[in-house]
Amino acid sequence: xxxxxxxxxxxxxxxxxxxxxxxxxxxxxxxxDALGVPLGVALLGQDVEGQAADLIARGADRVDLLxxxxxxxxxxxxxxxxxxxxxxxxxxxxxxxxxTQTGREFGTRLAFxxxxxxxxxxxxxxxxxxxxxxxxxxxxxxxxVAEYTVAGDGPQVASVRPKLxxxxxxxxxxxxxxxxxxxxxxxxxxxxxxxxRVRSAESAGPDLENAQRVVAGGRxxxxxxNWHLLDELAETIGAAVGASRAAVDAGWVPGPLxxxxxxxxxxxxxxxxxxxxxxxxxxxxxxxxxxxxxxNRDPEANIxxxxxxxxxxxxxxxxxxxxxxxxxLTGH
Amino acid sequence: MDxxxxxxxxxxxxIPTSQFKVDEAARTVVPPPGVxxxxxxxxxxxxxxxxxLKEQHGGKVTVxxxxxSAVRDALKRAIAMGCDAAVQLEDAAFEGGDSFATAAAxxxxxxxxxxxxLVLTGRQASDWDSGQVPSALAELLDVAGAVPxxxxxxxxxxxxxxxxxxxxxxxxTMPIPSVLGISNEINQPRYPTLKGIMASGKVPIPVWSxxxxxxxxxxxxxxxxRIILERLYVPVQExxxxxxxxxxxxxAGEKLALRxxxxxxx
Numbered sequence: 001x002x003x004x005x006x007x008x009x010x011x012x013x014x015x016x017x018x019x020x021x022x023x024x025x026x027x028x029x030x031x032x033d034a035l036g037v038p039l040g041v042a043l044l045g046q047d048v049e050g051q052a053a054d055l056i057a058r059g060a061d062r063v064d065l066l067x068x069x070x071x072x073x074x075x076x077x078x079x080x081x082x083x084x085x086x087x088x089x090x091x092x093x094x095x096x097x098x099x100t101q102t103g104r105e106f107g108t109r110l111a112f113x114x115x116x117x118x119x120x121x122x123x124x125x126x127x128x129x130x131x132x133x134x135x136x137x138x139x140x141x142x143x144x145v146a147e148y149t150v151a152g153d154g155p156q157v158a159s160v161r162p163k164l165x166x167x168x169x170x171x172x173x174x175x176x177x178x179x180x181x182x183x184x185x186x187x188x189x190x191x192x193x194x195x196x197r198v199r200s201a202e203s204a205g206p207d208l209e210n211a212q213r214v215v216a217g218g219r220x221x222x223x224x225x226n227w228h229l230l231d232e233l234a235e236t237i238g239a240a241v242g243a244s245r246a247a248v249d250a251g252w253v254p255g256p257l258x259x260x261x262x263x264x265x266x267x268x269x270x271x272x273x274x275x276x277x278x279x280x281x282x283x284x285x286x287x288x289x290x291x292x293x294x295x296n297r298d299p300e301a302n303i304x305x306x307x308x309x310x311x312x313x314x315x316x317x318x319x320x321x322x323x324x325x326x327x328x329l330t331g332h
Numbered sequence: 333m334d335x336x337x338x339x340x341x342x343x344x345x346x347i348p349t350s351q352f353k354v355d356e357a358a359r360t361v362v363p364p365p366g367v368x369x370x371x372x373x374x375x376x377x378x379x380x381x382x383x384x385l386k387e388q389h390g391g392k393v394t395v396x397x398x399x400x401s402a403v404r405d406a407l408k409r410a411i412a413m414g415c416d417a418a419v420q421l422e423d424a425a426f427e428g429g430d431s432f433a434t435a436a437a438x439x440x441x442x443x444x445x446x447x448x449x450l451v452l453t454g455r456q457a458s459d460w461d462s463g464q465v466p467s468a469l470a471e472l473l474d475v476a477g478a479v480p481x482x483x484x485x486x487x488x489x490x491x492x493x494x495x496x497x498x499x500x501x502x503x504x505t506m507p508i509p510s511v512l513g514i515s516n517e518i519n520q521p522r523y524p525t526l527k528g529i530m531a532s533g534k535v536p537i538p539v540w541s542x543x544x545x546x547x548x549x550x551x552x553x554x555x556x557x558r559i560i561l562e563r564l565y566v567p568v569q570e571x572x573x574x575x576x577x578x579x580x581x582x583x584a585g586e587k588l589a590l591r592x593x594x595x596x597x598x
Contacts, residue, residue, distance in 0.1 A: 117558025
């Protein structure tokens with residue numbers, strides 16, 4: 001089943017290797033080792049050849065280089081047929097990619113074009129019976145875990161949730177080859193015309209999503225007049241500020257601060273949830289947090305089911321003392 | 333502009349996590365008693381986007397959902413929000429399907445309609461969270477697609493679309509017809525008006541079966557799955573919550589700061 005090897009698809013990125021690609025590469029290396037098959041990486045773009053050496057140093061046995069100006073910027077109509085041809089040519093039996101906004105699009109279309117299935121947004125993998133891939137993913141906002149296999153004999157495709165797995169480390173002395181492949185593209189099948197990515201200046205999302213520490217508030221904060229208590233704590237400990245949907249819906253803070261299913265997906269080392277009850281849709285946004293601290297007046301609040309450290313108390317009383325002591329301890 | 337919106341009914345994601353239960357043997361979620369299912373969040377944004385496009389450019393919005401008679405409530409709500417027609421897909425053969433089997437039924441239903449300029453869905457459903465249906469429909473209908481979408485406008489006989497990226501967006505010029513997976517940034521879904529609710533009771537909602545769609549049972553439901561759900565379980569919490577003991581809230585705050593410092597978290 002797995003004789004064809006593992007193929008990792010690099011996230012579209014012209015400037016440098018995307019960090020998420022290294023996370024998928026690490027998962028791919030572990031699976032390839034467990035199954036005793038080679039690990040290839042599909043590298044698509046225009047000026048991306050310089051990224052091949054780093055991929056090989058970090059465990060790729062083969063880099064399939066598909067360099068063509070028509071592949072930049074990314075669009076599904078150019079990437080999907082090129083990737084489908086590559087998977088068929090290499091005979092890969094496992095195909096992995098990152099579940100970014102872009103990967104979620106081309107991953108599914110690739111699987112459907114190959115006539116196979118895809119498990120999206122996986123948090124982990126393990127080898128199953130006879131070389132099969134068991135793909136593990138949180139569902140229902142992280143309240144349940146599902147384990148899937150791909151049916152049939154086609155390639156098994158899966159996408160990996162970003163910022164959850166460790167990036168592939170450099171493997172001392174690892175050798176691999178770069179295979180330059182011709183890009184066959186039927187221009188008449190390209191129906192869309194994509195422009196270059198536009199960075200949004202006002203988007204607070206990335207800061208929140210990349211922060212190592214996040215302080216977020218919910219209904220229990222009591223009102224916008226108390227929000228400065230969160231801002232002061234966040235400034236003291238160097239954290240980004242987030243909010244639950246309840247706080248956003250109440251108009252206390254702007255929408256980009258929302259953590260949850262329809263907001264930011266955060267994976268900080270420390271998440272302090274303040275006056276947040278912990279509904280399913282909120283927890284969907286913070287399943288990646290390493291340590292969750294909950295401060296809530298209600299000892300029965302659901303957030304305590306997910307928290308590692310809990311304080312039962314009124315936000316207005318607990319926060320100033322926490323901030324003052326934290327400032328004293330950290331010297332800020 | 334004739335638009336088809338595909339929607340899904342899901343367990344209410346605003347329920348507290350303590351009410352969430354799964355049946356491990358049956359590999360299904362047990363619906364919480366007394367909590368009505370709702371239209372998946374992103375699908376509400378897709379309905380709103382469709383109704384706005386109709387208001388600007390004329391045409392008709394048809395909403396489709398696959399499921400038991402309970403989804404008729406979701407379809408009626410969509411009509412009350414401004415959709416013109418609805419179709420319910422119901423058949424024992426549809427049960428237990430994955431995104432592929434569901435998309436196959438939806439694609440066949442869309443083909444059965446007279447015509448379409450645009451198909452909208454939510455970017456993903458808030459239950460199984462797989463986000464495959466919009467891309468699957470683009471493949472099955474063999475038209476252009478984009479997901480997740482934060483803006484759509486009709487320009488020069490085609491579409492101007494903004495696809496959400498991690499740090500902003502990507503502008504795309506797309507043809508008509510296309511399939512778009514709608515993200516929540518695009519709009520604020522409206523509430524149904526009283527007039528809309530009254531009207532929704534008068535719109536007939538036909539039920540189409542697998543035979544109506546010309547689909548063989550082996551393409552559908554449990555038998556049509558391309559991914560197999562091997563296990564479903566509620567994860568064991570690694571650590572139970574360690575509550576800070578203190579006589580006053582101020583003391584608790586100070587102790588918490590010490591704990592975080594000791595753990596090198598601050």
